[in-house]
Amino acid sequence: MANIAIGKLDFPKVSEQPVEIVERKGTGHPDTICDALGEELSIALSKLYREECGAIMHHNVDKALLIGGIADPKFGGGSMISPIEIYLTGRAINEINGKRLPVEELAIETAHKWLKENIPNLDVSKHVIIHPKLKPGSKDLVELFERFQLKGEVPLANDTSFGVGHAPFDDIETIVYEVERALNSKEFKKEHPYLGEDIKVMGVRNRDKIRITIAAAFVDRYVKDVDDYLNKKEVISNYAYSVAQNLTDRHVDIFLNTADDPENESVYITVTGTSAEAGDDGQIGRGNRVNGLITPYRPMSLEAAAGKNPVSHIGKIYNTAATDMAERIVSEIEEVEEVYVYLVSQIGKPITEPQVCDIKLRVNGEIKGLEEKVRKIAQEEIDNLPNTWQKFLERKFRLY
Amino acid sequence: MANIAIGKLDFPKVSEQPVEIVERKGTGHPDTICDALGEELSIALSKLYREECGAIMHHNVDKALLIGGIADPKFGGGSMISPIEIYLTGRAINEINGKRLPVEELAIETAHKWLKENIPNLDVSKHVIIHPKLKPGSKDLVELFERFQLKGEVPLANDTSFGVGHAPFDDIETIVYEVERALNSKEFKKEHPYLGEDIKVMGVRNRDKIRITIAAAFVDRYVKDVDDYLNKKEVISNYAYSVAQNLTDRHVDIFLNTADDPENESVYITVTGTSAEAGDDGQIGRGNRVNGLITPYRPMSLEAAAGKNPVSHIGKIYNTAATDMAERIVSEIEEVEEVYVYLVSQIGKPITEPQVCDIKLRVNGEIKGLEEKVRKIAQEEIDNLPNTWQKFLERKFRLY
């Protein structure tokens, strides 16, 4: 039995406190691009390893660096001047039983594939250079992986680390998340191809007023001139408002691309739909947490989950597990209004034996009667940790 | 007058909650190295710009990537096999009035200097390759900087962003911070040169039991054999215990290098004193927050302060200001036991006009009578924001 502590959330709801701040960096933000490429590479490596030897072998490709390019955006269509460079870094076994594996090729291919699908105005053949910088890593770890994966042993925690999660999202969290998702949905883009993917949403609530500040890159070839830009900006702004207003009873204001200076024709247009084309750099782990948000009024882990190996990396598994557990508790136990989960590992111990699983509840009534239910869910989730890797491979978590 | 909200911390102290987690990545940790090199480069650039034109010009060198090398540590002294590579990335004006400035040379020189002073067993001439990858950035920003710096205008916030801070440190926070500082102090190192700089301290409190888990790299040429290692490990462990025990009434256990397997001669020795030599990569912004700690039970910002320009970068200025403000309030107003500060900027507005400055107090008695004092300190700190850059140049903040 895991060491599960169940307690009370004994402070007012964040959503009832006077101020709240929530942020989400959308698909095309340089940090999100790095997260995505790291995670996609981890998935691709995991699949390659499973094909080659039936097991996911050691890898941690959780460091990436995107160096912004130079672009010359213009109404009607400008051009890239100097390409974006992306370093994909970390450890990945590149030889199994004497056979050299194409980990670098895979890194390039996977990155191109994700970029093509997700940043369609970026021409991967010439606007971006992928530098795969992968080293094989320690041989000891290979043996460990074989034990876990091939013989079915429970993986051991690779570190003393922790994960945190909370549920449910409150109104401003939901708004920030859903506004970005709506603006970056395939359906919306089909109708509004002039909207790029680099969409950053920052929500600040001041008592009952919610200000949603959006920085969204437009794609120059779909915008004729400043007037056209301003018209399209209003369309986007209105749509964001409609999405947001549906999710709260509070007053919402939308501020879109506030740094624009239309009189000087200085507005936020890009060639590719992402600010990575000119000036903005990115890294893994500098953006959204595993629940898709940045929430300074909530407990957060600094762990970067993207790119880490899904079998034994505590920072990846415990954060997603804590979030999952919180969501299950809230959805399955009616009386629970809100829950925070903290999971702390012990290095060298099975991942199913955390130092502590600290669960804090906000309930309608007494905690007492619910403890067993909560504990049951928690234990199930913990017992299930050795299978979490499958969910990562199926992209079941938000993760970034 | 700034929009200052003063409220109550209406939940039990973190130190009285059943579980608490605190972490600190020491000087030689790959993430900390990246933070340090980014920040040192920002300081060096700021000084260069001031010499060249009397003002700090635009720069943000807040992205760095350290790719671990390959090493062959051995008792008595091993060797590096393949060097560490460090990419220093970002924007930095490299031309003023037609004169090309040596920003790349400065990056290399500054990095070498810091590494020599702080990781003395690393031979910078051959164990590390510095890749300066700096681009000049936008010309618009240059004009802005001239206005702020040469004409004395208050800088405008470059982003909608926020900073958070709290004070004072509780016992486990103090322990985690001070144990690393003690082990990495020049005095201690003089007596114990076998201890490297890559020291990660993780504290987990479970009610009244504090477990301090330390991962500390030893330097191979000062360690004769396994027995010698084990003896020296005990010395370190005992010293860490003595430091920690003095800072709390709770029960403390020290766990040092728990992954060691001395029977197989597998212990944590390194050639250089940092795990960056073999296997561990690093980035800016993935380690300690501006107060020197990672504290998932406290509000945290994900903003990386290191390397950002100290004049108008909100993510840097507001985080340090919030921490400073919190520390002043606690130290100057006796009745305040604890304080959390949140500062939120408005993009395009003067940095002295935050959207909100949210201050939450835990007081001995009523808040009412203290509000004016608190507001006064807050306003002073806010008024003083345009001068914060000087403190960055003088390394007055912990920052990482």
Add this chain to the structure above:
Amino acid sequence: MANIAIGKLDFPKVSEQPVEIVERKGTGHPDTICDALGEELSIALSKLYREECGAIMHHNVDKALLIGGIADPKFGGGSMISPIEIYLTGRAINEINGKRLPVEELAIETAHKWLKENIPNLDVSKHVIIHPKLKPGSKDLVELFERFQLKGEVPLANDTSFGVGHAPFDDIETIVYEVERALNSKEFKKEHPYLGEDIKVMGVRNRDKIRITIAAAFVDRYVKDVDDYLNKKEVISNYAYSVAQNLTDRHVDIFLNTADDPENESVYITVTGTSAEAGDDGQIGRGNRVNGLITPYRPMSLEAAAGKNPVSHIGKIYNTAATDMAERIVSEIEEVEEVYVYLVSQIGKPITEPQVCDIKLRVNGEIKGLEEKVRKIAQEEIDNLPNTWQKFLERKFRLY
């Protein structure tokens, strides 16, 4: 009037000396790839500059480095493991009248285009990483270029340098050149897609015996097994023999892929048709001279023509001009059997005023009566040097 010296070739013909050695590195050889990419980039830049400001601006992109990849070729089709990396280096103006030009994008695009057309089994999207490393170079040179190109002045020699050429090819030179051209022709490849582009031909004549040693990469997916390989090898060998035998009365032997060891299934198959995929690196200027051959028994310049600017770079212009002049003299003056031309520049003087133009003739009869005709052709060619750039842009020279 240029300083034209006309003399006699007073030694026996190379083709009548007992030994002769001639070599050609074919299209897919790593050195030839580098030459081609450098030259294509120079052409693309020249066109870009002409579009942007009506003149070819300063550039010299005559340094390139190809770092071979890692491949796993297999009968029926293997795979690339780690990509080829190509650094394209040199100087190229990247800003005209304040407008930043896309020189890096152009480098990538041009390289991809050439590779796709010439090494069709290489998938440029993932088997190769292009690193454009271009620096703007000196501003003084920009002004010079404007004078030459916009005002029609005769360019000044950028260096004290020289060019050499000879005509006609003797039998073994013709064989070495034509065998590679035949094997790499589109028509031949259509019928024989299993033959790659990396074809190196070395001819050694020992009195009247000519040994043609060919190293030719096969493409694995078109070859079933060793037997199939050996059959196809015979086809190629026979074809090379038929091409060669038609070009000489001497005895010819063909040796194809002599390092093969078919019993151990060790034969020269590749995934991509070039040895660059695994093991072989390349550089500009290490392969064929501007006449397409390496001829140690003939005078040679070490100058790399590929990638140099076509307006004023002596090393490029004089070598092609000397070859051209030699070919014209031989073809237009019946009595001339053979000619060697040496052109030496004076740095800072117009390119139409060489220090010396040294012409050595082998004639049927007396030189005397031919001198005027030779001088006329030479003077015409020299007068025409300022227009040579057009021929480079139209790819009128062999060049590599």
Add this chain to the structure above:
Amino acid sequence: MANIAIGKLDFPKVSEQPVEIVERKGTGHPDTICDALGEELSIALSKLYREECGAIMHHNVDKALLIGGIADPKFGGGSMISPIEIYLTGRAINEINGKRLPVEELAIETAHKWLKENIPNLDVSKHVIIHPKLKPGSKDLVELFERFQLKGEVPLANDTSFGVGHAPFDDIETIVYEVERALNSKEFKKEHPYLGEDIKVMGVRNRDKIRITIAAAFVDRYVKDVDDYLNKKEVISNYAYSVAQNLTDRHVDIFLNTADDPENESVYITVTGTSAEAGDDGQIGRGNRVNGLITPYRPMSLEAAAGKNPVSHIGKIYNTAATDMAERIVSEIEEVEEVYVYLVSQIGKPITEPQVCDIKLRVNGEIKGLEEKVRKIAQEEIDNLPNTWQKFLERKFRLY
């Protein structure tokens, strides 16, 4: 017995022909730097391999790329702005019996050492970035090397290739070589520290007039102003003249830094003594041949010897052997005035069994009587080829 052909040089001496061109790129020329670093790395690797396993293992580090930096030279002392980057590329076994060897560290260390000793005004810690890009290469070759080195078998030629050499140097060859050597001698530098190492000497003889054009970088911190520069330039020019005049009876003119424009203060000063600091790139194999010169009127090989493995690489061994053989024949057989040697290998055959060794003599009298002596020397040199590697390790050849 080797296939040795002995014939007659049946054309007038080059030194008696009307025109002759000879060039030498001095120590600090970017191409020479590349040659030197490649060769020094080969020597260092050879020594490392011998220490580790008693034999020189496979390596070919004969590709290098130097990308020029940016500098701001000034009378009295300027500064570097952006560093020189040097890629050292090729193949080198990096693991022997499971032990990883520090080939990258060695590359950095060796490069720094050579640069410090030979370009003293270059601060290797910040003016230059060394990128070691070495790949392990083929395993088959390792076995071959073990056979040659450990079991004493004669190495097999790795390629069909050739080497050429001639002796003795004529007057202009001697002048070009000795002028550079004199200007770059330690003794001369001690007295004249203002002279840099990047000294290119081009000699053009027009009948009995020899023009020596020298481009020589001056070191800015040792030069006060233009007048001082002009004075020092005269000193150098006079010294070069005195060296040259002693070596010929012909008329000699010295032209030093002819592109200088002193009225506009545009003269050839540098911070570091090499043009690599700003603008000039370099590669291996683009400069001097193994005899230290570039001689278009003599037979030349395009083979780059620098960096190649000294055990079995024909391009390296045969070129130096041909030069050596030519020098011995001339010095040991009084009647021989001049000799050209061509050596052609057979791929896969022992290096002591060339396809042909073609020796052409210019003698005072009849060849007949000398043939035996010549053949004896040639055979001795050929028999001795398997030991040539020792001379490379002892730097017995000029090589560049």
